[in-house]
Amino acid sequence: MAFGMGIINYxxxxxxxxxxxxxxxxxxxxxxxxxxxxxNCWYCHIPDATKKGGRRKVKRKKKEDIENILCxxxxxxxxxxxxxxxxxxxxxxxxxxxxxINTISDLFxxxxxxxxxxxxxxxxxxxxxxxxxxxxxxxxxxQKPFRSxxxxxxxxxxxxxxxxxxxxxxxxxxxxxxxxxxLQYAEDAEYISKNPYRLKINKKxxxxxxxxxxxxxxxxxxxxxxxxxxMERRLSENPSNTACxxxxxxxxxxxxxxxxxxxxxSDIQNEWIHIQRQLIxxxxxxxxxxxxxxGFKVVDYTKSEDGDRWIPxxxxxxxxxxKIQEINEEYGESYGDYLFVRDGYVMSxxxxxxxxxxxxxxxxxxxxxxxxxxxxxxxxxLHNGVNISxxxxxxxxxxxxxTLRHYxxxxxxxxxxxxxxxxxxxxxxxxxxxxxxxKKVTRSDQKIVNFQTKKKTETPDKSSISAS
Numbered sequence: 053m054a055f056g057m058g059i060i061n062y063x064x065x066x067x068x069x070x071x072x073x074x075x076x077x078x079x080x081x082x083x084x085x086x087x088x089x090x091x092n093c094w095y096c097h098i099p100d101a102t103k104k105g106g107r108r109k110v111k112r113k114k115k116e117d118i119e120n121i122l123c124x125x126x127x128x129x130x131x132x133x134x135x136x137x138x139x140x141x142x143x144x145x146x147x148x149x150x151x152x153i154n155t156i157s158d159l160f161x162x163x164x165x166x167x168x169x170x171x172x173x174x175x176x177x178x179x180x181x182x183x184x185x186x187x188x189x190x191x192x193x194x195q196k197p198f199r200s201x202x203x204x205x206x207x208x209x210x211x212x213x214x215x216x217x218x219x220x221x222x223x224x225x226x227x228x229x230x231x232x233x234x235l236q237y238a239e240d241a242e243y244i245s246k247n248p249y250r251l252k253i254n255k256k257x258x259x260x261x262x263x264x265x266x267x268x269x270x271x272x273x274x275x276x277x278x279x280x281x282x283m284e285r286r287l288s289e290n291p292s293n294t295a296c297x298x299x300x301x302x303x304x305x306x307x308x309x310x311x312x313x314x315x316x317x318s319d320i321q322n323e324w325i326h327i328q329r330q331l332i333x334x335x336x337x338x339x340x341x342x343x344x345x346x347g348f349k350v351v352d353y354t355k356s357e358d359g360d361r362w363i364p365x366x367x368x369x370x371x372x373x374x375k376i377q378e379i380n381e382e383y384g385e386s387y388g389d390y391l392f393v394r395d396g397y398v399m400s401x402x403x404x405x406x407x408x409x410x411x412x413x414x415x416x417x418x419x420x421x422x423x424x425x426x427x428x429x430x431x432x433x434l435h436n437g438v439n440i441s442x443x444x445x446x447x448x449x450x451x452x453x454x455t456l457r458h459y460x461x462x463x464x465x466x467x468x469x470x471x472x473x474x475x476x477x478x479x480x481x482x483x484x485x486x487x488x489x490x491k492k493v494t495r496s497d498q499k500i501v502n503f504q505t506k507k508k509t510e511t512p513d514k515s516s517i518s519a520s
Contacts, residue, residue, distance in 0.1 A: 074123045081126060085118055088338040094118040095338060097165075098125050109339070153243065156201070156234070157194040160187070163234045164340050173335035177343050179230055186213055186227045198238060203250045206231070214257040221258045266461035268418065270428040273465040275417050276303060282411040292383040294376050295399060295407045298392055301376075302422060304369035306429025306447060309401045309422045311359070314350050317377065317389045323370065324362045327448065330354055331398055348400055350390075359448035430459040 085096040094115045100108040112118045153162055160183060168176050187194050193209050210228060213219070219227075232249045239247045266272060271279060280303065283296040298312055305312070310330035319326040330353070334346040354360050365373075376391050385393045392399040404422060412419045426447070433443045444455045462469060 073127065074119070077123045077126045078119060081122060082119070085115070085122065086338065087115070088336065091336075091338070096122050098122065154197055154199075155195050156187075156198045156231075159198045159234050159238055159243075160194070160230075161340060163237045166237060167233070168337055172332070173337045173343075174333060176337045176340070177335050178226075180340060180343060182227050182230060186217070187230070198235070199244055201235075201248055203248060203252070206248070206250060207252050210251060210253050211257075214253060218259050220261050221255075222261075224258065263457070266463070268420075269424060270431050270461045270463050271420060271424065272463055273468065275420075276428060276463075278415045278417065279408075279411055279420075282415050283407065286407065286411065292379060292385070293407070294379050294385075294392055295394075295404045296411075297372055297376050297379075298399075298404045299408055299411070299422070299425070301369060301372045302425045303429060304366050304372070305363055306426045306433075307363075308355065308359075308426065308448075309404065311354065312422070313348075313392050313398055313401055313404070315391045317373075317391065320365070320373070323365045325365055325369075326362055327354060328352070328360050330359075331401065348398065350398055354448060356448070356450060358445075358450045361445060361448050363446055427459045427461060428463060430455060431461045431463050434460050435463060 085094065087094055092113070094112050094117070096110050096118050097107040098110055098121070110118065110121055112121070153159055164176065164180070167179070190209060190212070193205070196205065213227065214224065228251055232251075235244070235247045235249045238244045280300055283299045287293055287296040302312055305325070307315075307327065308330065310332055311327050313331040314329040315325070315327075319328065329350055331348050331350050334349045335343050336346050337343050373391065380386060380391075380393060385396075387393045387397050390398050392404075394400070394403060401422075408422060409419050430443055430447055433446065434440060440452050440455060443460075444452045447455060447459060449455050449459075464472065
């Protein structure tokens with residue numbers, strides 16, 4: 053407050069009151085403001101019952117402009133709903149929990165904004181894809197008021213999804229999880245007093261999860277040798293192309309594609325390599341209806357806690373890594389101490405995929421991705437006597453059942469498999485015959501025990517039983 057010659061400067065007083073009011077509003081509602089790095093703009097949401105989700109998005113270049121718009125809205129809302137002298141009991145315009153959020157669709161968009169602060173952009177993208185695929189076609193369901201949603205409504209919706217879609221158990225439960233989490237959010241936000249979610253379905257409608265044939269899932273017979281030779285040929289034609297060496301190295305390490313791209317020379321210690329980070333695709337999710345890729349980035353964590361692991365390096369793996377280092381030095385490719393670099397940054401997984409696809413096509417085998425190399429690695433270890441608990445650790449899995457169900461296949465061709473089975477049976481018969489011939493069993497060698505024949509008990513003559 054400014055005083056001059058005993059006179060109050062009301063303009064300064066008004067400005068200070070406004071600044072204080074603005075600070076209060078921003079402290080209370082400022083969480084709806086965010087910055088989009090890709091667009092170099094500021095955004096906020098303003099309540100608007102006429103818009104989808106019960107709000108409208110505002111965009112400005114300057115943060116100050118966004119803050120002013122937000123403050124103007126809430127000051128006007130308070131002014132219009134301030135208590136009058138004639139109605140002392142009239143409530144103010146202070147928003148109640150869930151104001152402007154009425155339908156399941158409204159709730160989804162608010163929940164997605166909340167969720168985006170907790171999970172990766174990739175997860176938000178997958179959830180939005182499931183929403184578009186399974187929920188949006190059911191307009192009558194997503195426009196229901198979520199406060200009046202009943203268990204029967206959910207039963208009908210989920211069973212319709214099962215009837216209309218050929219869907220496996222995992223995909224179905226992922227889809228259901230969206231509604232489950234939304235309603236839990238509504239309960240936590242005190243929009244509803246109790247979460248009505250339940251899942252009561254006909255599980256027989258699930259598409260059976262059948263293990264695919266080994267011919268599709270792993271490199272069989274001489275396919276591994278052929279694809280490695282093809283990568284070496286491609287490297288000879290383009291000596292700076294370390295993407296080919298990523299394919300060769302993965303047969304020795306069995307890594308996820310993102311883990312392979314994030315390897316660094318400093319991860320190597322005493323012929324072991326530490327898997328502790330991954331390359332992931334990043335997305336701009338500032339506009340949930342228009343999610344787009346921002347490219348790839350390295351993060352200092354693996355897919356799960358069990359993914360942080362040490363893997364022993366074979367002689368071939370060590371030589372391959374040395375070759376990668378030599379090529380990077382020769383062609384001046386560097387980014388930190390990462391192995392796989394292209395144009396001054398970590399190589400994109402798409403670059404490696406392209407080499408593998410073209411390689412498979414060139415040698416005339418079915419296209420098998422980097423993930424199939426990972427399965428080939430696991431199957432090779434197990435078939436050569438490595439304990440399943442060790443195989444699980446090398447893959448970075450939490451439990452052995454995942455490894456056995458999804459990663460272990462026969463790496464031999466049908467012809468070779470048939471020969472192995474026949475040979476095993478022949479060897480078994482041969483071994484059994486040799487044991488019998490070593491000790492011929494004669495009747496005199498056997499200890500024969502004669503058991504006395506037990507006579508059948510005769511039925512007693514009832515007439516001979518005296519009455520008691």
